[in-house]
Amino acid sequence: MIAICAFLMPLAFVSCGGAKQEPMELVIERGLANSKQQALLMAKSLEDKDGELPRTFEDSILKTCNYRAWISGFFPGTLWYLFSVDSDKELLSYAQMYTERVEEAKHVTTNHDLGFMLNCSFGNGYRLTGNEQYLDVMKTGAQSLASRFNPNMQLIKSWETSKKWQYPVIIDNMMNLEFLCFMAKETGVVNYLDIANQHAQKTLINHFRPDYSCYHVVSYDTITGMPHF
Structure with missing residues (x-):
């Protein structure tokens, strides 16, 4: 069996090496x-x-x-x-x-x-x-998105308050910041850029574990502004 494998392996490499790959443009x-x-x-x-x-x-x-x-x-x-x-x-x-x-x-x-x-x-x-x-x-x-920003929390609230979460913020929220950054550039409303920056900075502090993986949801205490869940 070992001898057969030793014989077939070079043929496999020759076959793979000789195959013409389709140009990426056509793919x-x-x-x-x-x-x-x-x-x-x-x-x-x-x-x-x-x-x-x-x-x-x-x-x-x-x-x-x-x-x-x-x-x-x-x-x-x-x-x-x-x-x-x-x-x-x-x-x-x-x-x-x-x-x-x-x-x-x-x-x-x-x-x-x-x-x-x-x-x-x-x-x-x-x-x-x-x-x-x-x-x-x-x-x-x-304007609608910016209305969900609480300056005391320095974060855009992702979902509504529930029995489980006081001020829930999910990592997906980071992908919506591009919208605010673009609109700041298009309209000159600097506040949109400030909101995006504040949200990103606080997310960087609290959303990531020591191994650089991240939590999906972090809920903040509405009084202290610190994560409680």
Whole structure:
């Protein structure tokens, strides 16, 4: 058996070494083409279902959500990214359609997910088209997100208070800071940048373990401002 393995191993290396690899450019092009095809199929499947956005698949059935879901901006964001490398008018039309379905998220003040909701959708739309109406939506959304910042805590509150948590902050919140930083640059509202910096600094102090892994949730005492859970 050992002799057989010793004989076959060199042949395996010769075979692998002699195989021609497909150029990465072609791999990327094929991946983007497949992604475009799938995205358009999904877009068309919900075209007549006003306000609905794709969420996930369960038992081969498409489950949907509305603008209130924290992932509501992901699908329009996907369409915008595909449009950015394709310039297909059909992609543009659907990107605009599904972005509009997220607009009411600009008024959400009950969670910290405005960056996911609006930056993925309206942010990419504004970046690629320069549509000032998209920026107006984002201005309102930035105000809504900033309303969850407590200067005494120096943090944006992720979720509402519960029996378990007084002032819950999750690590995901860091990904929403990009939205505030971008809006500070676009609007000149320096307070947005200050909020993002304060939140990041306090997260750096309290969210990470000695081995550099992080807690998902840290809840802060609303009186002392220190973690209690």
